[in-house]
Amino acid sequence: MSCQRAQELIHGYIDGELDPVNNLETGRHIQDCQVCASTYRSQTALRSSLRDKSLYYPASEKLKKRIQSVVRKEAKSERSPRSLGWRWVAVGASLAFMLLIGVMLWRVLPGVSGPSSDELLAQELVSNHVRSLLLSGSHLTDVLSSDQHTVKPWFDGKVDFAPPVKDFASQDFSLYGGRLEYLNNRSVATLIYQRRSHYINLYIWPTEQRGSTEEITFQRQGYNLIHWTSSGMNYWAISDLNNVELHEFARLVQQQ
Amino acid sequence: MQHEKLASFEDAVLPHLDAAHNLARWLTRSDSDADDVVQEAYLRAFKFFGGFHGTDGRSWVLAIVRNTCYTWMQHNRSPQFSAPLDDELEDIESEDLDPEELLQQSQDTEIVRRALQELPVEYREVLVLRELEEMSYKEIAGIADLPVGTVMSRLARGRKRLQKALTKHRQTEVLSELPKSTGTNTRLH
Numbered sequence: 001m002s003c004q005r006a007q008e009l010i011h012g013y014i015d016g017e018l019d020p021v022n023n024l025e026t027g028r029h030i031q032d033c034q035v036c037a038s039t040y041r042s043q044t045a046l047r048s049s050l051r052d053k054s055l056y057y058p059a060s061e062k063l064k065k066r067i068q069s070v071v072r073k074e075a076k077s078e079r080s081p082r083s084l085g086w087r088w089v090a091v092g093a094s095l096a097f098m099l100l101i102g103v104m105l106w107r108v109l110p111g112v113s114g115p116s117s118d119e120l121l122a123q124e125l126v127s128n129h130v131r132s133l134l135l136s137g138s139h140l141t142d143v144l145s146s147d148q149h150t151v152k153p154w155f156d157g158k159v160d161f162a163p164p165v166k167d168f169a170s171q172d173f174s175l176y177g178g179r180l181e182y183l184n185n186r187s188v189a190t191l192i193y194q195r196r197s198h199y200i201n202l203y204i205w206p207t208e209q210r211g212s213t214e215e216i217t218f219q220r221q222g223y224n225l226i227h228w229t230s231s232g233m234n235y236w237a238i239s240d241l242n243n244v245e246l247h248e249f250a251r252l253v254q255q256q
Numbered sequence: 257m258q259h260e261k262l263a264s265f266e267d268a269v270l271p272h273l274d275a276a277h278n279l280a281r282w283l284t285r286s287d288s289d290a291d292d293v294v295q296e297a298y299l300r301a302f303k304f305f306g307g308f309h310g311t312d313g314r315s316w317v318l319a320i321v322r323n324t325c326y327t328w329m330q331h332n333r334s335p336q337f338s339a340p341l342d343d344e345l346e347d348i349e350s351e352d353l354d355p356e357e358l359l360q361q362s363q364d365t366e367i368v369r370r371a372l373q374e375l376p377v378e379y380r381e382v383l384v385l386r387e388l389e390e391m392s393y394k395e396i397a398g399i400a401d402l403p404v405g406t407v408m409s410r411l412a413r414g415r416k417r418l419q420k421a422l423t424k425h426r427q428t429e430v431l432s433e434l435p436k437s438t439g440t441n442t443r444l445h
Contacts, residue, residue, distance in 0.1 A: 011412040015386065017393050046415060046422075050372070050387040052365050059277035063291050067273065067298045068266075074302055075262040 001029045006036045014043055118216070118227065121184055121236075126220045128183060129201045129238045132190075140199070141177030141192055151178040155189050163189035163204040163233070166256045173200070173249050193249065200239040200249060207234045215250060217243065226250045265305050268313035269298070275314055275389055276321045282384045283325040285373055297324040312395070319399045322381065329377075364426075371421035379414030386411055 006029045012018045013026040030040050059067075132140050143154040152165040158180050167175035176192040176199065186205060193200040212230040219225070224246045226237045237250050276297065281290035297320045308316055372380060385396045397404045 008412075011415065012393075012408055015393065015411070017408070042419065043415060046419060047387060049365070049368050050383070052368065054365050055369055055372070056274075056388055057278045057281035057290070058274035059294065060291075063277065063294065064273055067295055068270065070295060071265065071270075071298060071302050072262065074299060075265075 001025045003029075003033060003036055006030070006033065007039065010036065010039055010043065014040070014047065119218070122218045122220055122225050122227075124183060125201075125203060125225065125236050125238055126223055128181060128203075129223060130221075132179065132192075132201060133199060140179070142179045144177040146175045146177075148175060151175065151191070154178055155180075159187045159189050159205075161189075161206045161233075163191070164253075164256060165191060166253075168193070168249070168252050171248075171252055173252065195241060195245065195249070198239055198241040200237055200241060200246070202253065203234075203236040203238070205234050206232055212254075215247070217247075228254065230254055261305060265302055268308070269301055269305070269317045272314040272317050273298075276317055278388060279318055279321050279381070279384060280325055282372070282380055282388075283322070283377060284329065289328065293324050293328050294321060296328075297321040300324065315391070315395050315398055318385070318389075319401075322399055367422060367425045371418055371425055374421060375414060375417060379410055379417060382407055382410045383414045383418070 006026055009018060009022055009026045010030075013023060013030075018026060030037050143151055145151050145154075146167060146169065148165045148167045152162070155163055155165075155178065165175070165178070169175065173193045173195050176194045179190040179192065181188045181190050181203065183203065184205070188203050188205045191202040191204065193202065207229050209229050210232070213228055215226050215228045217224070217226055223238055223240055224243050226235075226246055228235050228250065235250075235253065237246060237253070239246055239249075241249075273294070276294050277290055280293045280297070281287065284290050284293055297317070301317050301320045304320075310316060372383065375383070381400055382396055385391045385399060386393075391399075393404050393407045396402075396407045400407070402410070
């Protein structure tokens with residue numbers, strides 16, 4: 001048996017988990033080889049130190065009693081669900097009443113009329129942005145390139161529109177790549193830009209709206225979002241970059 | 257019916273409270289959290305006890321305890337969840353220690369406790385189940401929902417990491433016991 005193989009098997013040997021043949025051969029090897037014997041000794045020493053009683057945390061008597069009584073109570077409530085019947089009716093009635101009040105308030109007060117569609121979308125985009133960064137190893141980009149002539153054609157045939165793609169490296173917003181997303185019930189082209197260590201996700205999809213709209217700024221969970229439309233496209237830029245620089249970025253995109 | 261259920265639950269699952277608490281305490285690394293997790297896990301276990309037909313109440317309840325721990329840690333945004341393990345890529349070259357030196361370290365249980373506590377949770381759980389609970393690879397695989405081969409490789413890597421950490425802790429211990437520099441003395445005058 002080679003040392004490499006023995007080193008692999010030594011833990012199974014110590015744990016008594018090897019089949020008889022490997023067990024025998026590993027045992028023999030340890031007898032013959034000083035290096036593996038030393039590993040064996042240090043591992044068994046480690047084991048005995050881990051088996052020290054004071055490393056074991058048994059449940060306290062208090063916890064044992066508490067759990068026993070909690071489980072018994074649970075058994076009781078499973079046994080007699082009907083005895084709780086009237087109480088549940090009362091709970092149900094008060095919930096219904098609160099719901100009624102809620103609906104009335106919602107209709108009367110304009111301020112609590114629920115989140116607007118823009119706000120819901122902003123929330124969806126923030127989640128997408130965060131997810132894209134969490135998966136930055138694998139899914140920040142579908143096409144990784146700082147070349148606009150690579151990124152733009154990549155979207156061909158993947159979305160039913162041609163998103164404008166431009167690299168702003170000279171203004172220190174360098175194009176990092178592109179990604180396809182499904183958001184707001186449609187396919188969305190996503191461009192990723194980088195400034196210093198900050199990533200900007202720029203989401204683009206067509207809109208029916210003619211002309212341009214003003215920038216609208218949102219803040220969610222510490223991220224800045226800027227939304228605008230221009231030339232029949234919806235734009236959403238999201239980043240943890242500060243508001244000033246993100247506006248600078250938005251202006252560059254609008255001027256392209 | 258319910259009487260029977262309660263009686264067999266108290267028979268098959270309740271006796272493993274120590275094991276349940278030990279695992280929860282090592283995973284959450286906090287006394288009060290471990291108590292809460294164990295209580296929640298036992299309530300869940302009782303609710304799902306109808307689905308338990310095996311004979312190994314300990315493995316069955318430990319799997320529930322482990323799941324409850326993970327859910328709890330995720331809710332509390334435990335930082336150890338930020339970096340998932342990659343069993344394939346990661347490897348640490350083995351640096352075997354002098355057995356005598358290791359024995360000396362072993363005597364210091366507090367250092368062992370600290371080193372094990374600081375191990376990534378994926379290694380910690382297999383080590384706790386193997387060394388403290390003395391479970392077989394197959395039992396551990398069932399509880400941690402891993403293939404048996406992964407249990408073996410995690411144990412191997414976990415032990416190597418633990419050894420390394422023990423050496424490090426031992427060294428810092430020695431360093432902190434050294435007398436401080438003389439700078440403070442001269443200031444007194």
